[in-house]
Amino acid sequence: MTNITKTVDTLGAVNEEIKALEAVARKLKAELFAQGVGQYAGNMYVADVQHFDSEVIKPDLVREYVAPEVLKLVTATQHTNRVIVKSLENTI
Numbered sequence: 001m002t003n004i005t006k007t008v009d010t011l012g013a014v015n016e017e018i019k020a021l022e023a024v025a026r027k028l029k030a031e032l033f034a035q036g037v038g039q040y041a042g043n044m045y046v047a048d049v050q051h052f053d054s055e056v057i058k059p060d061l062v063r064e065y066v067a068p069e070v071l072k073l074v075t076a077t078q079h080t081n082r083v084i085v086k087s088l089e090n091t092i
Contacts (some may be wrong), residue, residue: 008085011083011084011085012086012087015085018089032047032049033049036049037049037050037051057072
């Protein structure tokens with residue numbers, strides 16, 4: 001196994017662990033949300049359950065109602081690097 005092969009496999013395994021942990025976290029958060037807004041203490045941590053509204057801009061409506069030349073003026077390009085790792089078991 002080459003170094004890059006080991007790197008890819010390690011990253012894939014770590015991503016799988018993260019996915020499993022995120023599923024556990026979602027379940028635990030759902031239990032806390034079910035308790036309602038408030039502060040809940042454990043033996044080592046405290047959790048603040050909050051509810052708030054936030055406003056978002058709807059991109060589809062902006063594109064529909066704003067002139068194309070204005071969109072060009074207010075649009076910035078972000079350069080993004082990404083690594084996508086997929087299990088060979090699911091792709092074969």
